[in-house]
Amino acid sequence: MLLVTLVAAFIVVFVLLLYMISPLISPKPLKLNGAHVVVTGGSSGIGKCIAMECYKHGAFITLVARDEHKLVQAKKEVEKCAINDKQVVLCISVDVSKGYNQVESVIKQAQEKLGPVDMLVNCAGMSISGTFEEVGVDRRWVKLMEVNYLGSVYPTRAVITTMKERRMGRIMFVSSQAGLIGLFGYTAYSPSKFALRGLAEALQMEMKPYNIYVTVAYPPDTDTPGFAEENKTKPLETRLISETSGVCQPEQVAKVVVKDALQGNFTSAVGPDGYMLSALTCGMSPVTSITEGLQQIVTMGLFRTIALFYLGSFDSIVRHCMIQREQSKAADKRE
Numbered sequence: 188m189l190l191v192t193l194v195a196a197f198i199v200v201f202v203l204l205l206y207m208i209s210p211l212i213s214p215k216p217l218k219l220n221g222a223h224v225v226v227t228g229g230s231s232g233i234g235k236c237i238a239m240e241c242y243k244h245g246a247f248i249t250l251v252a253r254d255e256h257k258l259v260q261a262k263k264e265v266e267k268c269a270i271n272d273k274q275v276v277l278c279i280s281v282d283v284s285k286g287y288n289q290v291e292s293v294i295k296q297a298q299e300k301l302g303p304v305d306m307l308v309n310c311a312g313m314s315i316s317g318t319f320e321e322v323g324v325d326r327r328w329v330k331l332m333e334v335n336y337l338g339s340v341y342p343t344r345a346v347i348t349t350m351k352e353r354r355m356g357r358i359m360f361v362s363s364q365a366g367l368i369g370l371f372g373y374t375a376y377s378p379s380k381f382a383l384r385g386l387a388e389a390l391q392m393e394m395k396p397y398n399i400y401v402t403v404a405y406p407p408d409t410d411t412p413g414f415a416e417e418n419k420t421k422p423l424e425t426r427l428i429s430e431t432s433g434v435c436q437p438e439q440v441a442k443v444v445v446k447d448a449l450q451g452n453f454t455s456a457v458g459p460d461g462y463m464l465s466a467l468t469c470g471m472s473p474v475t476s477i478t479e480g481l482q483q484i485v486t487m488g489l490f491r492t493i494a495l496f497y498l499g500s501f502d503s504i505v506r507h508c509m510i511q512r513e514q515s516k517a518a519d520k521r522e
């Protein structure tokens with residue numbers, strides 16, 4: 188009797204362990220040599236650096252963005268990173284937010300010229316900052332969802348069927364640290380980046396049996412033309428809070444996120460704050476290695492404790508700025 192109970196208990200524990208360990212098995216890394224990588228938003232900033240990084244690994248690249256002049260300039264820069272003379276950079280101009288059909292025809296063109304897409308990098312995006320009231324009630328909310336969210340859905344939809352047939356592929360979504368934490372001044376921007384995570388989690392669960400791996404990248408502020416544009420009108424609070432996480436160079440961001448996508452990691456965090464933030468907010472997102480799982484289990488409580496200090500300092504930044512604004516308003520009135 189005792190023996191039967193022991194064997195049964197052993198089997199139960201064994202099955203439970205198998206269930207626990209099965210999601211932790213790491214995917215086989217993708218090799219970029221000769222692979223076709225499509226980068227939306229590839230003509231500037233982070234996207235351009237991702238294209239250059241992939242080119243350095245021997246990939247063939249399709250750059251997708253709206254402005255043709257910027258595309259041609261970026262193509263020249265990417266070509267300088269060649270490691271063999273067979274590599275090709277293709278440029279296609281399209282607005283990724285203007286509906287599925289246009290995007291599908293662009294992906295078709297790219298596949299005809301350079302073959303099936305092995306990796307898609309959804310990096311086209313923009314930011315609009317300002318307080319909830321400043322952002323107004325006009326098209327701007329819609330615009331951010333169209334470009335940052337739907338502009339990632341359409342290209343993904345256009346490549347996924349072929350990837351499933353070939354039983355291989357990588358999809359990257361470039362979110363932001365502001366896609367893990369809602370910040371002052373990002374009431375319109377943050378939701379468009381949070382949305383990408385929901386999409387990525389659901390898509391990863393559907394695609395895993397087809398050997399397709401999804402990565403969501405969460406960069407901090409990064410020194411790009413888009414960031415310079417954002418800074419022209421960004422509220423002081425947003426700038427001060429974001430400074431916590433520092434400013435990265437786009438080359439550095441590209442290195443980290445490309446490495447994670449090739450390894451098939453679901454989460455790609457950039458910088459120490461990014462690492463803490465992504466471990467803290469891992470929730471039910473897929474885990475791709477035993478080390479990652481263990482780190483999350485061990486660090487979560489500690490990171491939550493650290494987070495309380497950060498939240499306290501963010502509250503104090505917001506309060507200080509409010510008091511200062513009110514004082515300068517009162518002074519203006521007196522004059």
Ligand SMILES: NC(=O)C1=CN([C@@H]2O[C@H](COP(=O)(O)OP(=O)(O)OC[C@H]3O[C@@H](n4cnc5c(N)ncnc54)[C@H](OP(=O)(O)O)[C@@H]3O)[C@@H](O)[C@H]2O)C=CC1
Pocket residue numbers: 227228229230231232233234251252253254255257281282283284310311312313314334335338361362363364405406407408409410411412413414
């Ligand atoms: N820089 C930062 O601080 C951070 C940026 N990010 C995210 O990284 C991504 C890239 O940012 P960054 O490099 O700073 O931005 P840039 O403004 O420097 O580059 C944006 C790229 O996206 C393209 N693009 C923009 N809108 C569209 C559209 N509707 N259709 C097609 N292409 C479009 C632009 O080309 P064109 O205008 O010609 O279309 C350009 O190639 C964005 O998604 C951003 O939200 C995340 C965290 C931090």
Ligand SMILES: CCCCCCCCCCCCCCCC(=O)[C@@H](N)CO
Pocket residue numbers: 313314362363364365368370406407408409413414417428429430431432460463464467490491493494497
């Ligand atoms: C243990 C807990 C650690 C918590 C750390 C919190 C750090 C928060 C910093 C958030 C920075 C947001 C940058 C957004 C960049 C961006 O997307 C725009 N620049 C786009 O143009």
